[in-house]
Amino acid sequence: MAKYKSKFVCQECGYESPKWMGKCPGCGSWNRMTEEVISSTSHSQPHVPHTEAARVEGIADIDTTLEPRVKTHMAEFDRVLGGGIVPGSLVLVGGDPGIGKSTLLLQVSHAIAEQGLTVLYVSGEESAKQIKLRADRLGTLSKNIYILPETDLERLEELMKRVVPHFLIIDSIQTVYRPTLGSAPGSVSQVRECTAYLLRIAKTLNIATFIVGHVTKEGMIAGPRMLEHMVDAVLYFEGERHHTYRILRAVKNRFGSTNEMGIFEMREGGLAEVTNPSELFLAERPQGVAGSAVVASMEGSRPVLVEVQALVSQTVFGNPRRTATGIDHNRISMLMAVLEKRLGLYLSSYDAFVNVAGGVRLDEPAVDMGVALAIASSYKEQAIPPQDVYIGEIGLTGEVRGVSRIEQRVREAKKLGFSRCIIPMKNARGWSIPEGIQVIGVETVQEVLQVALGG
Template identity: 65%
Template structure:
């Protein structure tokens, strides 16, 4: 009879211990140790996961200049926003992890992608461990995603999945989700650290040896991180997060890891009854409900990867009824907000010790580049003085602690996007005006300090 013993694993770094720790000795993370029951008598000779070679055959070291082969052509998914985030398309043999909140649209996006690839002549296998094949077909009928080259399977046994892959020989494979797949040789429950690690290693081997592009759907924790060991994100080639507010119809796809492209790109979709539609001009979407002539609002020209996006920054400053004023920011970094308020108090003389400050990025978008600093400062000052900015002004620039406005990258693209949407003036750093040809029909106001920017915006 097999003996069982209890082990504890760190979900962040994979550290293994016979006893529980509140703080992981390996990575110093708090409350990251999870319990697993392991059977010491189970045979594992047939396992081909973590304990076997990644590539078939024997290899020897080679000089990098002598290695034959070039860049493999990417596979066009026919979904422009997804191609943008992936770096131009799906790389054959890549392993991609997609995470997101329940009901956000992960399965919808991947089923539409599967249909697009199948319609282009590729053989696609969609394996679901959460829905029956009839339920998957109902979803496909609603999305208009029926194709003869799209195969569907309801299975969670890793060995059965491998047999199906060998039988179908797909070019593109979707696993929905990795937390439902289990390896019979591993005694722990599906979704445990051992199961996720072993099954992911097997899928990685299938992708690399067979040239199959594999997408794994991952559950997320209540904190928003992908459930399971941190090693899962290290093993895959690309990690995508599908996010959005439930009160809005659009969704945002971001890459936080991409071995074959940039991690600064963002794809925007709108959820409709027939599925997800691409949003090719997000600036129009984010500014569609903007109120004119109201204090505390400013439009910022931000960059999401290579794409300029115009978004409205809203600020509300009101008298506080508490000893310590509140500072709240939605869609921006909280520490950055406090820094900007400190600069406004010290360098501009705005007294805010008895006032609450609330800043919001309209539309639920999150902006984390320093170029939004100046727009935040203008919005706060506009609310404090109750003076609205001009309705067709756009602002961007980074603020330093001495009150200077620093240059930011890609000023030309930001200005052209503002001009395309009908803006008449752009307030930007003085140093960002150099090195490019200024377009006609739009006024560019270069500023060196926050004081100059507020004077130009609120005059």
């Protein structure tokens, strides 16, 4: 009779211990050590897919001819992946419960199946009837989509030999398990081993695989941090459940840029692409109100115009508050220090609240000019001209530094009807300015304030 013993595994980092501990020595988290039963008599190697033996090759002799990417004809989805799905890739899709991950992958499956390719959709959370009802509602029924309500990965390999799919979708990685492991589905050991198993299947059988991952209350994908290192791409599906817009963002991509962003709108018939996100983010912009400025940010290869709002008010506490949503908090503190030192705006006794409208997160320094101007506008109670767009990085000495891709940003502003762009002086020369829009070059933050607010 087999003897069993247990170990305690941290559900955050995978640290193993023979006894329970309140604080994990690996990552420092509390109350995350969970007991897992292991067999002491089983020393057999876990089953892996049958593959050909690897061989040693000279680096100059390796064939680098790549298979063409598979287009899903969903422009926003293809953009985030870097131009389409790479055969043999393993992609992790994470997001809050109910945000629309399964809906997105079902629509992607339909787009792939319409090209004559076979898709195997493995669901560990829903029955085949439930998926059929959703597909009927979304209008994504196709003879090339096969549904498999299964959680045992080793049985999955046997069934794959009958279907031989071109694409594989696992929904979700926390529900599937390997029977050779004694731990429960969703544990650190199971998630790590199941992902490694799917990675081997994807690479050896050249099957593009998408796996859905649950997220923790902190917004991170549940499971060990190693999970994100094992896959080829990590996509986050973000958005508020009570709002219609969703953002698909790549935080890791071995086959494309990690700065790309796709915008979708959740409708009754599924997810619809938003081809002009700038128009979406500026749709509810107020007119003639102090503290509102429009900036041009590059999201991957696409310029996006976004509204930045600021509210500066007299503090009632000893220490003034600095709150930022959608932008780095430390960047706000730095810009306020520059405004106080270089322009004489005494902000040390004022609370400051900065928000990026539309739920977008801005990380590049090219939005500094617009953020600083929104803060100064709210402080002075003067509205910024509504037809202005501000582009530029601000240094600690108050200088305005140049940015990249200025032509694309200015053209996007012209397309949306803006009449004036305030940009760094360095970027104001050496290129042809489009007709119908005025471009003003500035060198210091004092000049920005003079142009926008008259002093």
